[in-house]
Amino acid sequence: MLAWDDFRLVKAIAERRSLAGAADILxxxxxxxxxxxxxxxxxxxxxxxxxxxxxxxxxxxxEEMAGxxxxxxxxxxxxxxxxxxxxxxxxxxxxxxxxxxxxxHGLTDVIAxxxxxYPDITLxxxxxxxxxxxxxxxxxxxxxxxxxxxxTLVGRRLAGIYWAVYGAEPLRPVDSIEELDDxxxxxxxxxxxxxxxxxxxxxxxxxxxxxxxxxxxxxxAIDAGIGVGPLPCYIARNYPKLVRLYDPPGQQPPGLWxxxxxxxxxxxxxxxxxxxxxxxxxxxxxxxxxxxxKELA
Numbered sequence: 606m607l608a609w610d611d612f613r614l615v616k617a618i619a620e621r622r623s624l625a626g627a628a629d630i631l632x633x634x635x636x637x638x639x640x641x642x643x644x645x646x647x648x649x650x651x652x653x654x655x656x657x658x659x660x661x662x663x664x665x666x667x668e669e670m671a672g673x674x675x676x677x678x679x680x681x682x683x684x685x686x687x688x689x690x691x692x693x694x695x696x697x698x699x700x701x702x703x704x705x706x707x708x709x710h711g712l713t714d715v716i717a718x719x720x721x722x723y724p725d726i727t728l729x730x731x732x733x734x735x736x737x738x739x740x741x742x743x744x745x746x747x748x749x750x751x752x753x754x755x756x757t758l759v760g761r762r763l764a765g766i767y768w769a770v771y772g773a774e775p776l777r778p779v780d781s782i783e784e785l786d787d788x789x790x791x792x793x794x795x796x797x798x799x800x801x802x803x804x805x806x807x808x809x810x811x812x813x814x815x816x817x818x819x820x821x822x823x824x825x826a827i828d829a830g831i832g833v834g835p836l837p838c839y840i841a842r843n844y845p846k847l848v849r850l851y852d853p854p855g856q857q858p859p860g861l862w863x864x865x866x867x868x869x870x871x872x873x874x875x876x877x878x879x880x881x882x883x884x885x886x887x888x889x890x891x892x893x894x895x896x897x898x899k900e901l902a
Contacts, residue, residue, distance in 0.1 A: 611645050612674035615653060618642065619671040622660030683868070695877040696725035702744040705732050706820045707861075710840050711893075712748065715885045719878060726874050745865060745875055748882070752859040760864035760879070763886045767858050767895030768800070770851040771841045772833035778850050782807060785850065791826050791834035794818025800835050803853065838895035849897070861886065861893055 617627035617638075624635040624642075631638065646653055653667035663671055703712055708730065716728060731744055747758070750766050770785065779785060785808075792813045793800045804813070814832050817823050820840060827834050828844045841847050863883055869875045886893075 609677065612670065612677055614638065614641055614645065615667060615670045616674035616678065618654060618661050619663055619667070619674075622662070624661070695723050695873040697874055698727045698729060699746070699874045699878055700729040700731060700744045701746045701748065701878065702731040702733070703748040704750070706837070706840055707748055707750070708732055709821065710843055711886065711889060712882075715882050718885060719881050722881060723874075723877055726877065728878075745869055745872075746878055747862075747864045749862055749864065750859050751862060752857075754860075754862045754864055757866070758864040759867050759870055760862055761883060762860040762862050763883055764861045764890040764893035765858035766837050766839070766861055766893055767856060768835050768837045769841070769849050769853070769895065770833060771827055771836050771847045772850050773828055773830040773846050774848055776833070776848050776850060778848065782851055782853075785833060786812075789814040789832035791815045791817070791823055791832040793820070793823060793835075799859070803835065807853070837893075839889070839892045842892060852895075858894070 613631065614627070617630040618624065621627050621630065624638045628635045628638045642653070649666070651666040652664050653670060654661040655664055656662075716730070719726075720728070754760065770782070772785075772788070776788075790804065790808055790812045792804045792810075792815070794816050804810070815826055817826060820837065823834055824836055824840050824844060824847075826832065827836065828846055833850060835853075836847075838849070841849065863879055863886075865875055865879065870879075
């Protein structure tokens with residue numbers, strides 16, 4: 606008789622192509638994975654993996670078992686989603702994924718007010734720029750800045766995320782980008798493709814003196830006077846020394862979205878967080894959309 610743990614074992618080794626990698630997924634040590642794999646192959650009377658230069662590769666028997674494991678895993682996660690979507694009281698654990706800039710400049714206050722309103726819900730916040738798979742329950746809710754949210758998810762757009770070119774005092778606003786030609790520029794890394802393209806097409810790669818793959822890092826560098834560069838307006842407004850030098854025309858800003866899987870949208874704790882976060886973040890729409898402070902007054 607094969608157990609679900611046997612299929613999980615094969616699935617983990619197939620995903621990581623190593624015993625150590627599989628051990629990390631399963632929460633055991635590599636020697637345990639080695640023993641379990643040997644015992645499983647002995648019971649089946651068949652080899653499931655061949656070890657080569659690239660690591661552990663599936664044999665035909667292993668491929669069949671790994672395929673079954675994938676289908677079983679999808680069915681189990683789907684069942685968990687449906688059951689979680691039927692809870693009646695806003696209680697239990699809720700996993701929310703977002704990036705570092707949203708967490709620090711906007712979401713932390715939302716979390717604090719949510720905890721006061723719903724003390725029976727425990728939040729697990731996963732911070733990172735990687736897109737987690739909500740279909741596989743890597744997270745229950747995602748707060749993301751994107752122009753095209755996945756069609757498999759449901760949610761709402763809360764605001765547009767506008768940006769401008771900033772520099773540290775004593776710089777002053779300019780009427781054209783050409784007036785900033787003689788200044789050093791700070792640019793984003795590979796994770797921030799839209800800003801990368803704008804800088805390449807408008808300013809030129811040769812003017813960059815520093816690249817960072819985090820918006821928070823860019824804000825710190827610009828605030829330190831290392832150079833000028835593009836920043837989301839809602840982040841830059843938290844740095845008193847920064848000056849809004851230039852607003853690029855014709856922006857088509859990405860949106861701030863709050864998203865979940867359709868199976869979870871009726872869950873009491875998911876609905877509670879989505880409603881609360883949306884109501885609080887919409888209050889800050891003017892900041893996200895770059896409305897200047899004098900226009901807010």
